[in-house]
Amino acid sequence: METLSVDLGERSYPIYIGSGLLDNLSGLIPKLAGKQVLVVTNSTIAPLYLDRVMAGLKGLQASSLILPDGEQFKTLDTLNQIFTALLERKHSRTTTLIALGGGVIGDITGFAAAAYQRGVDFIQIPTTLLSQVDSSVGGKTGVNHPLGKNMIGAFHQPKAVIADTDTLNTLPEREMSAGLAEVIKYGLIRDVAFLEWMEANMPSLVARDAQALTYAIKRSCEVKAEVVAADEREGGLRAILNLGHTFGHAIEAAQGYGKWLHGEAVGVGMVMAADLSSRLGFISEPDVARSRAIIAAAGLPVLGPSDMSVDTYLDKMAVDKKNVDARIRLVLLKSVGDAIVTAEFDQGMLRATLNDCTESA
Template sequence: MHTLEVDLGHRSYPIHIAPHLLTRADLLAPHLQTRQVMLVSNTLVAPLYLAPLKATLTSLGHQVETCILPDGEVYKTLDSVNQIFDALLEHRFNRTCTLIALGGGVIGDMVGFAAACYQRGVNFIQIPTTLLSQVDSSVGGKTGVNHPLGKNMIGAFWQPQLVLADTQVLTSLPARELSAGLAEIIKYALLGDADFITWLEKHLPELCAYHSERLGEAVLRSCQAKAQIVAADEREQGVRALLNLGHTFGHAIETHMGYGQWLHGEAVAVGMYLAARMSCALGWLTQAQVARVQALLQAAQLPYLPPAQMQVQDFLTHMAVDKKVLDGRLRLILLQDLGQAVITQDFPISVLHDTLNQVHLEAQQQACM
């Protein structure tokens, strides 16, 4: 088992990474403050993993109640969070209770937000069951829900007490979900670890084949990168914004196409390719480096071109309400080199327009083939 710590002073917490952690009572017990535990999952994950986890918690003497939500990004809403509040209030849970998120990023984000709000803040634990949530959304304390006008626009920073990344559960993921998680792993390599890019180029076929040891290595390296960045900049006032590589473009795709139509990782993959193309247009990357990014995404069985029906203005409209807009200026995460990302608003808007237009034409051509 690998154990990392997210170093946030008195709010620090461990990330445990290994197969078969789901029922490890010794790892859960130290982080459960009182008897009251609310276990939140969804209709897809609960039939697979809820019973053994609930049995483990019950064996520790806890009062375990459950709240099962519908599955999917389309349900990442205030209405779903209200269902968690309803369950907590119906069972008269107090402010010493602990919420446990058993599921992917949608469940983790909503449970974290509910924990941040319920009685002005209660403890919660992340048990992520998708690759994407294990390497990204479960770590760092970003919680929240979507709004029809923008993704993740309503939320709070609220850190968990523990992240339990059981890599064995990844074997139950559909291939599309696995690839979506690989997009976030590729992101860590592109933004700050050139050696990791080389490692991924060698091992992506094994990762796509659910190779247990390789997946464990990828989760570990990704969590190490994120833990380091979060410890340096918890509230995203500086370096943490680098973790949004590909996300400004990606969130525009998710919002425009309708939440859940494109998986988050798929949209981020396209966003990273767009960032690479724009970086090339600015003279920072070579065409050979852009081709290398494209090859990485394709090896992970991810898209790199946006939906053919998305026009340039569609992107610009959604990107205008992105959280990284500051004083009316759009900030983007671009690449000065592979493995070296930068936060910038110092670019001609014409370069952004031209990049979106060129890639839009390529997407249309591909759709006609």
């Protein structure tokens, strides 16, 4: 087992990464504020792992809530189901929520913990690669709105994250690739040596080699933790973590949440960011090809959907959280392994990128 400490002063917490952690939960759960625990999970994960988690909570007043599975349920209505369960079961403000599942479960459970009685504790047990490398660090929680993804939420840090790599063995192939998109992102924005390691080890990662995955998860969390520790409330540096996300969110919003996986959309978005970075003279065409190649090697799409027009992209991108006073801001690559955030780019170049990185109809 690897242990990483996310250093945020009095809100610091550990991330445990490794094999067999679910069978040793009682040894990993931190001291709780009270005895009440609600495990929130979904209908896909519950039959696979819920019994083992509940067995690790003996001696506590633990119960569970099983939500429907899917990004389309990451809504205020589903959030309210958690509040209703907590209130019906008379949970006080010393309760602890445990999120058992992927990013959707983590985000919605974390936001429920942030808002229930104005804030209670929560623990993350991420069961997808995406959530293990992305949601484990940063404290971002929230739900979607029909007009925008993750537009409603809070910053709320977990008390601990327990990432059992064994849970990735039940992960569908598309979700595995989607998780790898975020892993690649950490290389592209901040760590060219990690990117080179991935270029050598992508076949092992795709084949779910446990040792390779453990290293990739740990290094991803480390890079994210470095960025977040420097900028907890997302004033500046942290925005680079959104490489590919503004483009990706536009694809997800236009196609309807759930059709494209988040990581798939981000994969295409990173190709778009690299393409625009090259048009602006930041990186070379071979750098763009290199970015596209590692994304393709992870089994991800590298072109946007054929039915999306340039204007649809621009319209959806206009509601992105990074924008200042309605002006589109993007994360671009100053070089491979070094990202920047800027609103200074030629609209014509952006339109050319969007056009060229879209699949032909």
